[in-house]
Amino acid sequence: METLKTRHLILFAFLTFITMGKAQNNYLSQQVSVSGEIQKPALITLANIQRFNVRQVSQKQNIVCASGEIKKEIKSFKGVLLREIIDSCHVALEKKKERGQFYVYVVASDGYKVIFSLNELLYGPAADQTWLIFEENGKPITEDGRFVVICNSDKITGPRHVKWVEKIIVGKLD
Numbered sequence: 733m734e735t736l737k738t739r740h741l742i743l744f745a746f747l748t749f750i751t752m753g754k755a756q757n758n759y760l761s762q763q764v765s766v767s768g769e770i771q772k773p774a775l776i777t778l779a780n781i782q783r784f785n786v787r788q789v790s791q792k793q794n795i796v797c798a799s800g801e802i803k804k805e806i807k808s809f810k811g812v813l814l815r816e817i818i819d820s821c822h823v824a825l826e827k828k829k830e831r832g833q834f835y836v837y838v839v840a841s842d843g844y845k846v847i848f849s850l851n852e853l854l855y856g857p858a859a860d861q862t863w864l865i866f867e868e869n870g871k872p873i874t875e876d877g878r879f880v881v882i883c884n885s886d887k888i889t890g891p892r893h894v895k896w897v898e899k900i901i902v903g904k905l906d
C-alpha cells in the first residue's frame with residue numbers, strides 16, 4: 733500500500749514538473765520580428781543576428797524590480813544595440829520635425845510590452861545602453877526565452893527588462 737502511495741506521489745511530482753516546464757516553453761519564441769513604420773522589416777534569429785555588430789559586454793548589471801528587490805545579477809552579456817537594429821530597418825521618417833512622434837515598443841510572448849521613444853533610443857542615455865541580448869553570464873538564454881531586452885541606463889532596470897521577446901514594433905503618433 734505504501735509503495736503505491738509513493739508511486740502516486742512520484743507520478744504526481746513528475747507530471748507537475750513537465751506541466752510547469754511546458755508553461756514556460758509556451759512563451760518561447762525563436763525569433764524576433766521587426767515591423768511597423770519602417771522601410772525594411774526584419775526577422776532576427778540566433779542564426780542571422782551576426783549580421784549586426786554583436787558585442788560581448790562585461791558589465792555588472794543588477795535587474796532591480798520597482799519594489800527594490802534585486803531579481804537577477806548579470807555579470808556579462810552578448811547582444812546587439814537596439815539602436816543598431818532600428819537604424820538598419822530605416823524608420824519611415826519623412827519630415828525631420830516628426831522625429832519626436834516615433835516610438836519603439838518591445839512585445840513579449842506572454843503579452844508584456846515596453847515602450848521606448850525613438851529620440852531616447854537615438855540621442856538619450858539609453859542609446860548606448862539598450863540591448864537585445866541572447867547570452868547572459870557566458871551562457872545562451874534559455875528560461876527567459878531566446879532573446880531579452882535590457883536597458884542598463886534605467887535607474888530601476890526590472891520594468892524594461894523584457895523576457896521572451898517576440899516583436900519589436902516602430903509606431904508613430906498622429
Ligand SMILES: Nc1nc2c(c(=O)[nH]1)N[C@H]1C(S)=C(S)[C@@H](COP(=O)(O)O)O[C@H]1N2
Pocket residue numbers: 795796797798803804840841842844876890891892893894895896
Ligand atoms: N516578458 C516579461 N518580461 C518581464 C516581466 C514579465 O512579466 N514578462 N516582468 C518584469 C519585471 S516587473 C521585472 S522586476 C523583471 C524581473 O526579472 P526576473 O523575472 O528575471 O526576475 O522582469 C521584467 N520582465
Ligand SMILES: [Mo]
Pocket residue numbers: 796797798799890891
Ligand atoms: Mo518588477
